[in-house]
Amino acid sequence: MVFSCALKNIKGVVQDIVHYVMHTTDLAAAMMDLGSVIQPDFTIVDMIKPMEGYGPHSGTAADVGCIVAGKDMVAIDATACRIVGLSLEDVPYFDAALEKGLGVFDEKLIEIRGNSIKEVAKKLFLPYLDGFDAFPEYTFHVDRGCSSCQGLAAFTMSKLKSLNEYTKNAGMHIAIGKVRGIPENIKEGNELLLFGDCTKSLKKRLEKEGRTALYCEGCPPAEPFPAWMMIQRMTAEEIVLSEGEALRSRMEEEDKLFGQWVAEQQKS
Ligand code: SF4
Incomplete structure (x- = not known):
């Protein structure tokens, strides 16, 4: 909104x-x-x-x-x-x-x-006005995806930029909402992130065809898992298991980096 x-x-x-x-x-x-x-x-x-x-x-x-x-x-x-x-x-x-x-x-x-x-009057910093057009290096498939998932997906893109991971993961596809059928141009496997519970049926359809995708569950998913899954190409469970106790300090460190990145964006 x-x-x-x-x-x-x-x-x-x-x-x-x-x-x-x-x-x-x-x-x-x-x-x-x-x-x-x-x-x-x-x-x-x-x-x-x-x-x-x-x-x-x-x-x-x-x-x-x-x-x-x-x-x-x-x-x-x-x-x-x-x-x-x-x-x-x-x-x-x-x-x-x-x-x-x-x-x-x-x-x-x-x-x-x-x-x-x-x-x-005081002009506010409004980085989301261009919507997904601001992230042309990624392909978004959205069908009745609500503002919660779309907002989190836009935030995830910004987060990737703050962590210097945006360019490295360019080319990925992100499906949000009730994406029906499987668009011909949709990628699969680790190149496709199914974003939120609404994409579960797409996940099932892909599996029926013997295809796979990264599936980030939640309504909406819990931040920071979408970004982590894109960076590591692992499921949320695999990330939790691999990070263990270090999970909290990683989140704190990334929050700090994000804060610094935002401050730079505001200056520019
Ligand atoms: S998973 Fe939940 S938050 Fe995401 S699009 Fe569906 S209803 Fe909205």
């Missing part, structure tokens, strides 16, 4: 199972269905230190230092986007809100009291 604010916050009111189903359908439309029946009297957005960068898995706190509040969730989200330098066109749910007839986006129709947008 690129951006989580007032409208996405409403997703917190539904039961876990509904939350899960929302992620596997059209999330933006589902959010607007909720937003049309659950309309808070007042919403307060804490933008003192919002998350930027590689969230939700590994975001960093930015200094924006303001609070946005109001009655119209769409107007709040549109204003928050304008404050952080994010074009409304880059956030898929604004179109869905327009379709549903929810709220006001037009800046001229939004009354801002207190500091103006210009006075508090």
Whole structure:
């Protein structure tokens, strides 16, 4: 969704199972269905230190230092986007809100009291705007894969870059969601990572044909296993067995490297 604010916050009111189903359908439309029946009297957005960068898995706190509040969730989200330098066109749910007839986006129709947008504006670091297009060295096969797996897959690509493993593993294929059939151009064996529980049926179909793939289970898989499986071309179980006690220190070391890499990206 690129951006989580007032409208996405409403997703917190539904039961876990509904939350899960929302992620596997059209999330933006589902959010607007909720937003049309659950309309808070007042919403307060804490933008003192919002998350930027590689969230939700590994975001960093930015200094924006303001609070946005109001009655119209769409107007709040549109204003928050304008404050952080994010074009409304880059956030898929604004179109869905327009379709549903929810709220006001037009800046001229939004009354801002207190500091103006210009006075508090602070551009955030938004590395995910290009989606998988940012990783042309890899092939992604996505069919109804929800935002959790897609977000984690994008994070995994960034993680590989931070560990200097991105180029070494270029050419791999990644399947996400309910990929039906087996695309002719899909690779197999250690060159194919099946990402998440939804790909289990693809795994079975491949096995029926005597083919194999790396399968990273979980809904979504647990980070950092997708990256480790791509680097080592081993199953998660094999990695756990081979690392043993060293698993925790490896994670800490990689987190440190990732933090340094992110800091360099932000500077450039
Ligand atoms: S396995 Fe991934 S794509 Fe499938 S429902 Fe879970 S998080 Fe979504």
